[in-house]
Amino acid sequence: MKAAVIESVGKAVVAEVPDPTPGPRDVVVEVAACGLCGTDLHILQGEFAPKLPIVPGHEFAGEVVGVGSQVTEVSVGDRVAVDPSLYCHECRYCRTGHNNLCERWAAIGVTTAGGAAQYAVAPVANCVKLPEHVRTQDAALIEPLSCAVRGYDVLQSRLGAHVLIYGSGTMGLMMLELAKRTGAASVDMVDVNPTRLETARQLGVSASAATPDELDRPQGWDLVIDATGNAAAIQDGLDRVSKAGTFLQFGVADYATRVHIDPYRIYNQEITITGSMAVLHSYERAAELFAGGVLNPDVFISDRLPLDQYPQALDQFAAGVGRKIVVVP
Ligand SMILES: [Zn+2]
Numbered sequence: 001m002k003a004a005v006i007e008s009v010g011k012a013v014v015a016e017v018p019d020p021t022p023g024p025r026d027v028v029v030e031v032a033a034c035g036l037c038g039t040d041l042h043i044l045q046g047e048f049a050p051k052l053p054i055v056p057g058h059e060f061a062g063e064v065v066g067v068g069s070q071v072t073e074v075s076v077g078d079r080v081a082v083d084p085s086l087y088c089h090e091c092r093y094c095r096t097g098h099n100n101l102c103e104r105w106a107a108i109g110v111t112t113a114g115g116a117a118q119y120a121v122a123p124v125a126n127c128v129k130l131p132e133h134v135r136t137q138d139a140a141l142i143e144p145l146s147c148a149v150r151g152y153d154v155l156q157s158r159l160g161a162h163v164l165i166y167g168s169g170t171m172g173l174m175m176l177e178l179a180k181r182t183g184a185a186s187v188d189m190v191d192v193n194p195t196r197l198e199t200a201r202q203l204g205v206s207a208s209a210a211t212p213d214e215l216d217r218p219q220g221w222d223l224v225i226d227a228t229g230n231a232a233a234i235q236d237g238l239d240r241v242s243k244a245g246t247f248l249q250f251g252v253a254d255y256a257t258r259v260h261i262d263p264y265r266i267y268n269q270e271i272t273i274t275g276s277m278a279v280l281h282s283y284e285r286a287a288e289l290f291a292g293g294v295l296n297p298d299v300f301i302s303d304r305l306p307l308d309q310y311p312q313a314l315d316q317f318a319a320g321v322g323r324k325i326v327v328v329p
Protein backbone atom coordinates (compact mmCIF):
# COMPACT_ATOMS: atom_id res chain seq x y z
CA MET A 1 0.00 0.00 0.00
CA LYS A 2 0.93 3.63 -0.29
CA ALA A 3 1.79 5.50 2.92
CA ALA A 4 3.41 8.67 4.16
CA VAL A 5 6.63 7.82 6.01
CA ILE A 6 8.67 10.06 8.26
CA GLU A 7 11.97 8.36 7.51
CA SER A 8 14.35 10.42 9.62
CA VAL A 9 14.44 13.80 11.30
CA GLY A 10 13.30 16.39 8.77
CA LYS A 11 12.52 13.86 6.03
CA ALA A 12 8.96 12.88 5.05
CA VAL A 13 8.22 10.87 1.91
CA VAL A 14 5.38 8.91 0.36
CA ALA A 15 6.39 5.30 -0.22
CA GLU A 16 5.16 1.81 -0.89
CA VAL A 17 5.02 -0.19 2.38
CA PRO A 18 3.60 -3.64 3.30
CA ASP A 19 -0.16 -3.85 3.90
CA PRO A 20 -1.00 -3.98 7.62
CA THR A 21 -2.18 -7.26 9.14
CA PRO A 22 -4.70 -7.22 11.99
CA GLY A 23 -4.27 -9.06 15.29
CA PRO A 24 -7.23 -11.06 16.63
CA ARG A 25 -8.90 -7.98 18.18
CA ASP A 26 -7.90 -5.49 15.47
CA VAL A 27 -9.64 -4.10 12.44
CA VAL A 28 -8.17 -2.85 9.16
CA VAL A 29 -9.49 0.53 8.11
CA GLU A 30 -9.35 1.89 4.57
CA VAL A 31 -8.55 5.48 5.43
CA ALA A 32 -10.93 8.11 4.03
CA ALA A 33 -9.02 11.08 5.41
CA CYS A 34 -6.23 11.75 7.89
CA GLY A 35 -5.61 15.10 9.54
CA LEU A 36 -2.23 16.72 10.14
CA CYS A 37 -1.39 18.46 13.39
CA GLY A 38 1.45 19.86 15.46
CA THR A 39 2.30 16.40 16.75
CA ASP A 40 3.27 15.34 13.23
CA LEU A 41 5.64 18.30 13.02
CA HIS A 42 7.13 17.37 16.39
CA ILE A 43 7.69 13.83 15.08
CA LEU A 44 9.34 15.28 11.98
CA GLN A 45 11.59 17.33 14.25
CA GLY A 46 12.63 14.22 16.18
CA GLU A 47 10.37 14.60 19.22
CA PHE A 48 7.58 12.33 20.53
CA ALA A 49 8.05 9.31 18.31
CA PRO A 50 10.47 6.92 20.03
CA LYS A 51 11.76 5.59 16.75
CA LEU A 52 11.79 6.41 13.06
CA PRO A 53 10.76 5.55 10.43
CA ILE A 54 7.07 5.81 11.27
CA VAL A 55 3.89 6.09 9.25
CA PRO A 56 2.35 9.18 10.90
CA GLY A 57 -1.32 10.08 11.26
CA HIS A 58 -3.34 9.83 14.47
CA GLU A 59 -6.44 11.75 13.25
CA PHE A 60 -8.31 9.48 10.88
CA ALA A 61 -11.49 7.72 9.93
CA GLY A 62 -12.42 5.24 7.26
CA GLU A 63 -14.23 2.11 6.26
CA VAL A 64 -13.58 -1.27 7.82
CA VAL A 65 -12.20 -3.63 5.17
CA GLY A 66 -10.95 -6.43 7.39
CA VAL A 67 -11.42 -7.72 10.93
CA GLY A 68 -9.37 -9.98 13.21
CA SER A 69 -10.55 -13.46 14.18
CA GLN A 70 -12.05 -12.31 17.51
CA VAL A 71 -13.84 -9.16 16.36
CA THR A 72 -17.63 -9.21 16.46
CA GLU A 73 -18.45 -5.58 17.30
CA VAL A 74 -17.81 -4.14 13.86
CA SER A 75 -18.07 -5.63 10.39
CA VAL A 76 -16.58 -5.05 6.98
CA GLY A 77 -18.33 -2.02 5.49
CA ASP A 78 -18.85 -0.18 8.78
CA ARG A 79 -17.50 3.36 8.84
CA VAL A 80 -15.43 4.19 11.91
CA ALA A 81 -13.37 6.93 13.48
CA VAL A 82 -10.33 5.78 15.43
CA ASP A 83 -9.13 6.86 18.86
CA PRO A 84 -5.34 6.62 18.50
CA SER A 85 -4.66 6.09 22.22
CA LEU A 86 -2.93 2.83 23.16
CA TYR A 87 -2.81 2.50 26.95
CA CYS A 88 -1.16 -0.36 28.85
CA HIS A 89 -4.00 -0.53 31.44
CA GLU A 90 -1.45 -1.91 33.92
CA CYS A 91 0.72 0.95 35.17
CA ARG A 92 -0.13 3.09 38.17
CA TYR A 93 -1.44 5.96 36.01
CA CYS A 94 -3.72 3.70 34.01
CA ARG A 95 -4.92 2.05 37.21
CA THR A 96 -5.74 5.42 38.75
CA GLY A 97 -7.68 6.72 35.75
CA HIS A 98 -4.91 8.83 34.20
CA ASN A 99 -4.46 6.61 31.15
CA ASN A 100 -3.27 9.49 28.97
CA LEU A 101 -0.23 9.72 31.28
CA CYS A 102 0.48 5.98 30.91
CA GLU A 103 4.07 5.00 31.70
CA ARG A 104 4.09 3.04 28.44
CA TRP A 105 2.23 5.76 26.53
CA ALA A 106 1.72 4.81 22.93
CA ALA A 107 -0.50 5.95 20.09
CA ILE A 108 -1.38 4.96 16.57
CA GLY A 109 0.56 7.26 14.24
CA VAL A 110 3.11 8.17 16.91
CA THR A 111 4.54 4.89 18.18
CA THR A 112 2.85 2.50 15.73
CA ALA A 113 1.92 2.90 12.06
CA GLY A 114 -0.81 5.50 11.60
CA GLY A 115 -3.50 6.70 9.26
CA ALA A 116 -1.55 8.72 6.69
CA ALA A 117 -1.79 5.66 4.49
CA GLN A 118 -4.26 3.73 2.37
CA TYR A 119 -4.88 1.31 5.25
CA ALA A 120 -4.36 1.37 8.98
CA VAL A 121 -4.79 -1.14 11.78
CA ALA A 122 -6.53 -0.29 15.04
CA PRO A 123 -7.84 -2.26 18.03
CA VAL A 124 -11.60 -2.66 17.73
CA ALA A 125 -11.86 -1.06 21.19
CA ASN A 126 -10.56 2.17 19.65
CA CYS A 127 -13.16 2.33 16.89
CA VAL A 128 -16.32 4.41 17.09
CA LYS A 129 -18.97 3.71 14.47
CA LEU A 130 -20.13 6.77 12.57
CA PRO A 131 -23.81 7.62 12.25
CA GLU A 132 -25.31 7.77 8.77
CA HIS A 133 -25.24 11.55 8.41
CA VAL A 134 -21.56 12.00 9.27
CA ARG A 135 -19.27 12.00 6.23
CA THR A 136 -16.33 9.63 6.74
CA GLN A 137 -13.77 12.17 5.51
CA ASP A 138 -14.99 14.80 7.97
CA ALA A 139 -14.67 12.40 10.92
CA ALA A 140 -10.89 12.93 10.92
CA LEU A 141 -11.83 15.99 13.03
CA ILE A 142 -13.08 13.86 15.93
CA GLU A 143 -9.59 13.19 17.32
CA PRO A 144 -8.54 16.84 17.68
CA LEU A 145 -12.02 17.57 19.05
CA SER A 146 -11.51 14.85 21.66
CA CYS A 147 -8.33 16.65 22.80
CA ALA A 148 -10.35 19.87 23.15
CA VAL A 149 -13.02 18.01 25.15
CA ARG A 150 -10.25 16.68 27.42
CA GLY A 151 -9.07 20.28 27.84
CA TYR A 152 -12.44 21.27 29.25
CA ASP A 153 -12.48 18.16 31.45
CA VAL A 154 -9.56 19.47 33.50
CA LEU A 155 -11.29 22.82 34.06
CA GLN A 156 -13.85 23.54 36.69
CA SER A 157 -15.84 25.57 34.23
CA ARG A 158 -18.61 27.77 35.51
CA LEU A 159 -21.39 29.50 33.66
CA GLY A 160 -20.72 33.13 32.83
CA ALA A 161 -16.93 32.90 32.52
CA HIS A 162 -14.95 35.34 30.40
CA VAL A 163 -12.60 33.33 28.22
CA LEU A 164 -9.50 34.36 26.28
CA ILE A 165 -7.97 32.01 23.73
CA TYR A 166 -4.50 32.44 22.22
CA GLY A 167 -4.21 31.11 18.69
CA SER A 168 -6.91 30.79 16.07
CA GLY A 169 -5.67 27.59 14.47
CA THR A 170 -7.85 24.50 14.44
CA MET A 171 -7.41 23.82 18.15
CA GLY A 172 -8.09 27.39 19.22
CA LEU A 173 -11.22 27.42 17.08
CA MET A 174 -12.39 24.13 18.58
CA MET A 175 -11.85 25.56 22.06
CA LEU A 176 -13.96 28.54 20.92
CA GLU A 177 -16.82 26.30 19.75
CA LEU A 178 -16.76 24.37 23.03
CA ALA A 179 -16.47 27.54 25.15
CA LYS A 180 -19.65 28.85 23.54
CA ARG A 181 -21.36 25.63 24.67
CA THR A 182 -20.07 25.82 28.23
CA GLY A 183 -22.05 28.98 28.78
CA ALA A 184 -19.20 31.46 28.66
CA ALA A 185 -20.24 35.09 29.05
CA SER A 186 -17.70 36.06 26.40
CA VAL A 187 -15.02 34.33 24.35
CA ASP A 188 -12.22 36.52 23.03
CA MET A 189 -9.42 35.39 20.77
CA VAL A 190 -6.01 36.75 19.94
CA ASP A 191 -3.66 35.80 17.14
CA VAL A 192 -0.55 37.56 15.88
CA ASN A 193 -1.69 36.72 12.36
CA PRO A 194 -4.86 38.79 11.88
CA THR A 195 -5.98 37.01 8.69
CA ARG A 196 -6.48 33.86 10.76
CA LEU A 197 -8.96 35.68 13.01
CA GLU A 198 -11.41 35.93 10.12
CA THR A 199 -12.66 32.40 10.81
CA ALA A 200 -13.00 33.16 14.52
CA ARG A 201 -15.21 36.11 13.67
CA GLN A 202 -17.23 33.94 11.30
CA LEU A 203 -17.75 31.51 14.21
CA GLY A 204 -19.00 34.25 16.51
CA VAL A 205 -16.05 35.15 18.72
CA SER A 206 -16.96 38.02 21.07
CA ALA A 207 -13.87 40.10 20.25
CA SER A 208 -10.60 39.45 18.48
CA ALA A 209 -7.29 41.26 18.14
CA ALA A 210 -3.57 40.81 17.62
CA THR A 211 -2.96 41.35 21.35
CA PRO A 212 -5.16 41.48 24.48
CA ASP A 213 -4.02 45.10 24.94
CA GLU A 214 -6.56 45.95 22.24
CA LEU A 215 -9.35 44.24 24.16
CA ASP A 216 -10.99 46.14 26.97
CA ARG A 217 -10.56 43.81 29.98
CA PRO A 218 -8.01 45.28 32.38
CA GLN A 219 -9.22 42.96 35.13
CA GLY A 220 -8.26 39.93 33.05
CA TRP A 221 -10.12 36.77 32.03
CA ASP A 222 -11.49 33.96 34.21
CA LEU A 223 -10.08 31.41 31.82
CA VAL A 224 -7.07 31.88 29.57
CA ILE A 225 -6.30 29.09 27.13
CA ASP A 226 -3.06 28.83 25.24
CA ALA A 227 -3.59 27.04 21.94
CA THR A 228 -0.26 28.10 20.42
CA GLY A 229 2.56 26.46 22.39
CA ASN A 230 4.45 29.69 21.72
CA ALA A 231 6.54 31.08 24.59
CA ALA A 232 5.60 34.73 24.02
CA ALA A 233 1.88 33.90 23.90
CA ILE A 234 2.10 31.72 27.04
CA GLN A 235 4.04 34.39 28.93
CA ASP A 236 1.52 37.05 27.95
CA GLY A 237 -1.42 34.78 28.74
CA LEU A 238 -0.22 34.01 32.27
CA ASP A 239 -0.43 37.73 33.01
CA ARG A 240 -3.99 38.02 31.66
CA VAL A 241 -5.61 35.62 34.13
CA SER A 242 -8.01 37.40 36.46
CA LYS A 243 -8.14 36.86 40.22
CA ALA A 244 -9.33 33.31 40.98
CA GLY A 245 -8.86 32.53 37.30
CA THR A 246 -7.30 29.60 35.49
CA PHE A 247 -4.65 29.28 32.81
CA LEU A 248 -4.87 26.17 30.64
CA GLN A 249 -1.76 25.04 28.80
CA PHE A 250 -3.36 23.31 25.84
CA GLY A 251 -0.94 24.11 23.00
CA VAL A 252 2.14 21.91 22.67
CA ALA A 253 5.33 23.84 23.38
CA ASP A 254 8.81 22.69 22.37
CA TYR A 255 10.65 20.80 25.11
CA ALA A 256 13.05 23.70 25.68
CA THR A 257 10.39 26.42 26.11
CA ARG A 258 10.55 28.24 29.46
CA VAL A 259 8.38 31.05 30.86
CA HIS A 260 8.40 32.97 34.13
CA ILE A 261 5.70 32.63 36.72
CA ASP A 262 4.82 34.99 39.53
CA PRO A 263 4.45 32.86 42.69
CA TYR A 264 3.20 35.76 44.79
CA ARG A 265 0.33 36.42 42.40
CA ILE A 266 -0.52 32.71 42.15
CA TYR A 267 -0.80 32.69 45.95
CA ASN A 268 -2.37 36.07 46.49
CA GLN A 269 -4.92 35.89 43.67
CA GLU A 270 -5.58 32.16 43.80
CA ILE A 271 -4.51 31.57 40.21
CA THR A 272 -4.66 28.04 38.85
CA ILE A 273 -2.23 26.91 36.14
CA THR A 274 -3.05 23.58 34.61
CA GLY A 275 -2.54 21.50 31.48
CA SER A 276 -4.27 18.84 29.46
CA MET A 277 -2.58 16.14 27.40
CA ALA A 278 -4.18 14.46 24.42
CA VAL A 279 -7.26 12.32 24.91
CA LEU A 280 -8.71 10.77 28.06
CA HIS A 281 -12.11 9.11 27.99
CA SER A 282 -13.13 11.94 25.68
CA TYR A 283 -13.15 10.34 22.23
CA GLU A 284 -16.62 8.85 22.45
CA ARG A 285 -18.05 12.15 23.70
CA ALA A 286 -16.24 14.06 20.96
CA ALA A 287 -17.78 11.71 18.38
CA GLU A 288 -21.21 12.40 19.84
CA LEU A 289 -20.65 16.17 19.92
CA PHE A 290 -19.40 15.98 16.35
CA ALA A 291 -22.44 14.01 15.20
CA GLY A 292 -24.56 16.63 16.96
CA GLY A 293 -23.02 19.38 14.85
CA VAL A 294 -20.78 21.11 17.41
CA LEU A 295 -18.63 22.31 14.55
CA ASN A 296 -18.97 22.77 10.81
CA PRO A 297 -16.44 20.50 9.04
CA ASP A 298 -16.47 22.69 5.93
CA VAL A 299 -15.21 25.60 8.02
CA PHE A 300 -12.67 23.57 9.98
CA ILE A 301 -11.15 21.59 7.09
CA SER A 302 -9.48 24.14 4.84
CA ASP A 303 -7.55 21.75 2.61
CA ARG A 304 -8.11 18.22 1.37
CA LEU A 305 -4.90 17.14 -0.36
CA PRO A 306 -4.03 13.81 -1.95
CA LEU A 307 -1.84 11.52 0.17
CA ASP A 308 0.89 11.87 -2.46
CA GLN A 309 1.29 15.47 -1.31
CA TYR A 310 1.89 14.61 2.35
CA PRO A 311 5.33 16.31 2.52
CA GLN A 312 3.89 19.48 0.94
CA ALA A 313 0.92 19.29 3.31
CA LEU A 314 3.35 19.23 6.26
CA ASP A 315 5.17 22.25 4.83
CA GLN A 316 1.89 24.11 4.40
CA PHE A 317 0.86 23.28 7.96
CA ALA A 318 4.26 24.38 9.30
CA ALA A 319 3.83 27.69 7.45
CA GLY A 320 0.52 28.26 9.26
CA VAL A 321 -1.48 28.43 6.06
CA GLY A 322 -5.08 27.26 6.34
CA ARG A 323 -6.83 25.47 9.17
CA LYS A 324 -7.12 21.68 9.38
CA ILE A 325 -5.34 20.05 6.48
CA VAL A 326 -6.32 16.47 5.73
CA VAL A 327 -4.76 14.07 3.29
CA VAL A 328 -7.00 11.78 1.28
CA PRO A 329 -5.46 8.44 0.26
ZN1 LIG B 1 -3.33 15.75 16.57
Ligand SMILES: [Zn+2]
Pocket residue numbers: 087088089090091092093094095099101102103104105
Ligand atom coordinates in the same frame (compact mmCIF):
# COMPACT_ATOMS: atom_id res chain seq x y z
ZN1 LIG C 1 -0.35 2.51 31.58
